[in-house]
Amino acid sequence: MPVLRGAVTFSRFLVEPDKEAPADLKRSLSRALKARAFAPIDRRAEEERATGFVELENSDGTEFAAGSIFYGEYALFAWRVDTIKIPGPVLKAEVEKWAAAFEKEKGRPPSRGEKNENKSSVRQLLRNRAVPLTKVHDISWNLKTQQLQIWAASRKAVEEAMAGVETAFKVKLIPLVPAAVAQRTGIDDSALGPTAELIGMELKAEEVSHGEA
Structure with a gap:
């Protein structure tokens, strides 16, 4: 948890509510977080990634009680990303192992249809066994100054969390970098x-x- 441990890798934004944003964002925070809460990957589907908001100190928590969100003038929560990806060489090796056993038992190589059917079964088996790769990126939002920080080093992670915040809260995040600040202030x-x-x-x-x- 970089927010609580003092790490310094983050991107800073100014929060600008749009016309659809609720008048009292603090009251609607919990509801908005729940609406875009993290849900585990459906292993029966084809998706390889799952994203969503979780509680700052509990990467499985999606209740978002006021006590888990608000710290003084700050709202603290996190953006979680889970990934399950079956490496191609692993899948290929398992299918070839099955094909060799099939040929030994049947006295003939499997047909293309049989091989494809088994490939799907093997892939599903590997998905069921796989442990998701989990990454959690802390988000701190100063509700008084309307400045928000996303604690992530990867540009892709920052952009994805940024899009999640903008969608959930009906706001626009303006990067607080020198060029953007200069443009806003007329420099x-x-x-x-x-x-x-x-x-x-x-x-x-x-x-x-x-x-x-």
């Missing part, structure tokens, strides 16, 4: 470049002046 892009002092131009000018003296 020209050229003012964001390195100054002469930063790149040493002023020092060089002084050195030339002393040399001429």
